[in-house]
Amino acid sequence: MFSSKRFQARAQREINKDSFIHEWPEKGLILFESPSDPPPQIKVKQGRVVELDGRPETDFDLLDRFIAEYAIDASIAEECMGTDSLALARSLADFHVPRQDILRLCSGLTPAKMTQAVNRLNVVEMMMALQKMRARRTPSNQAHVTNRKEHPALLAADAAEAVERGFAELETTVGVARYAPFNALALLVGSQTGRGTALTQCAVEEALSLQLALLGLTTYAETLSVYGTEQAFRDGDDTPWSKAFLASAYASRGIKVRFTSGTGSEALMGHSEGKSMLYLEARCLMAIKGAGSQGVQNGSISCIALPESLPGGVRGVMAENLIATLLDLELASGNDAMASHSQIRKSSKLMLQMLPGTDFIFSGFSSMPREDNLFGGGNFDAEDLDDYNVLQRDMQVDGGLRPVGEEEVISVRRRAAQAIQTVFRVLDLPPITDAEVEAAVAARSSSDMPDRNVVADLEAAEKFLREGKSSLDVIRALAEHGFRDIAEKVLGLQKLRVSGDYLQTSAVVLAGPRVLSAINDPNDYRGPGSGYSLSSERWQEIASIPQALQPQKIGQPSTGKPQMRMQERGEARAGADPREIVIALGPAFGTAMDATLLGLPHEAVLGALIDGVAAEGLKARVVKIYSTSDCGFIGHAGAQLSGSGISIGIQSKGTTVIHRRDLEPLNNLELFPQAPNLTLDSYRVIGQNAAKYAKGEPVLPVPIQIDNMARLKYIVKTTLLHHRETEQVVRDKPAQEIQVDFPEKETSEPNRRHEMQTAQTQRRGE
Numbered sequence: 001m002f003s004s005k006r007f008q009a010r011a012q013r014e015i016n017k018d019s020f021i022h023e024w025p026e027k028g029l030i031l032f033e034s035p036s037d038p039p040p041q042i043k044v045k046q047g048r049v050v051e052l053d054g055r056p057e058t059d060f061d062l063l064d065r066f067i068a069e070y071a072i073d074a075s076i077a078e079e080c081m082g083t084d085s086l087a088l089a090r091s092l093a094d095f096h097v098p099r100q101d102i103l104r105l106c107s108g109l110t111p112a113k114m115t116q117a118v119n120r121l122n123v124v125e126m127m128m129a130l131q132k133m134r135a136r137r138t139p140s141n142q143a144h145v146t147n148r149k150e151h152p153a154l155l156a157a158d159a160a161e162a163v164e165r166g167f168a169e170l171e172t173t174v175g176v177a178r179y180a181p182f183n184a185l186a187l188l189v190g191s192q193t194g195r196g197t198a199l200t201q202c203a204v205e206e207a208l209s210l211q212l213a214l215l216g217l218t219t220y221a222e223t224l225s226v227y228g229t230e231q232a233f234r235d236g237d238d239t240p241w242s243k244a245f246l247a248s249a250y251a252s253r254g255i256k257v258r259f260t261s262g263t264g265s266e267a268l269m270g271h272s273e274g275k276s277m278l279y280l281e282a283r284c285l286m287a288i289k290g291a292g293s294q295g296v297q298n299g300s301i302s303c304i305a306l307p308e309s310l311p312g313g314v315r316g317v318m319a320e321n322l323i324a325t326l327l328d329l330e331l332a333s334g335n336d337a338m339a340s341h342s343q344i345r346k347s348s349k350l351m352l353q354m355l356p357g358t359d360f361i362f363s364g365f366s367s368m369p370r371e372d373n374l375f376g377g378g379n380f381d382a383e384d385l386d387d388y389n390v391l392q393r394d395m396q397v398d399g400g401l402r403p404v405g406e407e408e409v410i411s412v413r414r415r416a417a418q419a420i421q422t423v424f425r426v427l428d429l430p431p432i433t434d435a436e437v438e439a440a441v442a443a444r445s446s447s448d449m450p451d452r453n454v455v456a457d458l459e460a461a462e463k464f465l466r467e468g469k470s471s472l473d474v475i476r477a478l479a480e481h482g483f484r485d486i487a488e489k490v491l492g493l494q495k496l497r498v499s500g501d502y503l504q505t506s507a508v509v510l511a512g513p514r515v516l517s518a519i520n521d522p523n524d525y526r527g528p529g530s531g532y533s534l535s536s537e538r539w540q541e542i543a544s545i546p547q548a549l550q551p552q553k554i555g556q557p558s559t560g561k562p563q564m565r566m567q568e569r570g571e572a573r574a575g576a577d578p579r580e581i582v583i584a585l586g587p588a589f590g591t592a593m594d595a596t597l598l599g600l601p602h603e604a605v606l607g608a609l610i611d612g613v614a615a616e617g618l619k620a621r622v623v624k625i626y627s628t629s630d631c632g633f634i635g636h637a638g639a640q641l642s643g644s645g646i647s648i649g650i651q652s653k654g655t656t657v658i659h660r661r662d663l664e665p666l667n668n669l670e671l672f673p674q675a676p677n678l679t680l681d682s683y684r685v686i687g688q689n690a691a692k693y694a695k696g697e698p699v700l701p702v703p704i705q706i707d708n709m710a711r712l713k714y715i716v717k718t719t720l721l722h723h724r725e726t727e728q729v730v731r732d733k734p735a736q737e738i739q740v741d742f743p744e745k746e747t748s749e750p751n752r753r754h755e756m757q758t759a760q761t762q763r764r765g766e
Contacts, residue, residue, distance in 0.1 A: 018340050039053065123352060128356070130356040133325035135518035145158045145367055147372040184212045224293075256503055330505050335379045393543055555717070580618070584650070585738065586624075587652075613688070626733040645661035681703050
């Protein structure tokens with residue numbers, strides 16, 4: 001069977017490892033407007049909702065009943081439902097319509113009406129609406145911190161680094177449930193080290209999660225899952241009322257809580273009732289609002305590959321994020337589960353939340369390598385941190401993170417690992433050795449960590465819980481043994497619990513500690529010039545990535561001993577020897593600059609050109625052109641001085657041309673524009689070819705490395721080196737005769753070439 005090799009090649013691309021299916025509405029495998037979705041409708045009698053989206057009160061399921069009773073403002077419901085869905089959609093994207101007006105209107109809408117209105121928007125309009133509708137003005141980010149060995153020193157070190165990088169919340173989980181107290185403890189200590197002010201949680205079974213919170217080992221929770229159909233709820237042995245009760249239990253003890261939902265879960269569980277994913281998610285979100293929660297993590301979360309297999313999948317995720325904000329919920333907008341094999345696709349999904357900004361752009365950026373993420377991977381992980389920081393810098397957008405240098409990271413990781421080591425020692429827990437501390441400081445992943453005695457750790461963790469050890473014991477251990485700064489921060493969090501300050505919608509904790517939330521930092525976006533904008537200090541922080549170089553220093557001559565001496569011998573005159581090839585140097589060659597773009601030393605390059613000319617029995621004459629930095633004009637000027645009429649023009653960055661006297665400056669015999677592709681062998685053949693042109697013989701193919709990334713890698717350096725060369729131009733200065741002396745000239749020719757190759761290798765290494 002005949003087949004296309006291009007199709008075969010594309011079939012191997014990462015994108016084609018993802019799953020794609022057509023819609024199947026009967027099974028709930030549809031994002032929008034399923035035939036089974038009810039029409040928007042409401043009826044209110046005596047302040048009670050008695051009909052909801054086509055269903056009378058006598059037929060309400062438990063979600064209808066909960067939503068009707070707790071999530072809809074019956075006093076304005078009929079007024080709000082009378083708004084045309086298209087007009088409502090336009091008001092969402094219109095920055096002239098204040099956020100508060102939208103919130104009032106949406107408080108009287110049913111799930112079907114809200115879904116219908118949002119579905120009128122394209123993704124750009126949804127982004128515009130999201131920028132206006134998120135609760136807190138200042139965006140932030142959340143990290144996962146886990147490892148396969150559940151090593152406390154590594155958890156503490158990773159937590160400290162994550163907060164240093166700007167994450168405002170940290171979430172851990174367990175592979176072995178009984179490790180939960182130690183994982184929570186390590187995260188608590190690490191999160192308050194250095195800049196540390198993050199809130200932390202340990203995602204485990206809800207009773208244990210609540211117990212850890214009551215002991216002060218965690219400060220928030222988001223393990224309360226809800227579903228959009230009654231049977232899906234029943235399968236989880238839950239109801240909206242039981243979830244609301246659990247949320248109240250957390251909040252009554254000063255623990256911040258948000259729920260978890262996301263498109264696709266009902267279809268995954270086989271209980272979609274043929275409804276669209278977005279409609280069912282709207283029901284979830286209204287149940288969350290009715291339960292009194294301040295927020296939600298949604299964005300399909302762990303089901304992401306299911307909606308993304310369908311048409312409009314990423315748009316559907318964006319729509320559910322937006323609906324959460326229409327209900328005035330804090331939004332942690334997914335992005336934590338692997339969304340695609342394709343780097344392009346997973347990044348494009350992220351942009352829908354990162355560009356408009358959400359309360360938490362990730363509900364768990366994997367702060368460690370993906371293989372250590374016990375949540376099942378991450379859309380972005382520790383190896384993507386530099387990419388993420390560059391995205392912030394490229395788009396001048398606040399993604400919640402800050403670039404940090406290696407020295408800063410090592411310092412804070414060591415401090416955190418030593419702090420948890422001390423806590424374990426003082427509380428008589430299985431010891432953390434100095435070797436474990438040092439391993440945690442430098443580790444890439446848990447594979448770099450020594451194994452611990454798992455049996456001893458688990459027994460100690462159970463005893464820790466049984467004895468009721470709490471954050472107060474941790475504070476005392478830290479304060480009395482050299483870590484008072486961390487102890488004071490942990491204590492500060494406990495004080496905030498008592499005051500209830502971080503129960504406010506979309507709360508994060510800043511240094512002080514003080515709380516930033518939708519109460520004291522409300523989103524006031526009303527179009528250009530309003531809402532959140534980067535302060536000059538924050539922009540400088542985002543722009544100052546560690547890998548950015550000072551442009552003034554690029555191309556400066558090395559301080560090493562020069563391998564050749566160049567002396568000017570007066571104005572260069574036209575030669576008369578037909579066997580002469582002029583090598584015309586750019587004005588910075590061998591002086592203001594001493595290496596090409598690739599890092600080849602100028603003495604090695606010039607030596608290779610001279611060798612190439614000599615190999616053809618001709619002689620090279622070196623001149624320096626000061627009047628221009630343009631390669632074509634340098635070569636043309638050299639050709640006017642050459643006895644043979646042939647010249648080699650070379651810029652200091654390595655771009656080279658072979659020119660002839662009778663050609664126009666921008667015409668030539670051969671041009672070698674991509675200096676990074678030229679090796680010393682290339683320059684040697686260029687010298688030979690110039691001589692062959694002078695003799696009228698056929699020329700040789702010049703060996704050039706093919707590198708399609710050369711322009712991407714070198715264009716910045718090219719620009720800066722050309723600026724440096726141009727600074728040396730003296731317009732009216734005539735070309736100068738140059739005497740070149742190689743200190744090792746007396747050595748044999750093979751040895752000299754070997755030394756030049758060695759110099760080339762060393763320069764590349766530098």
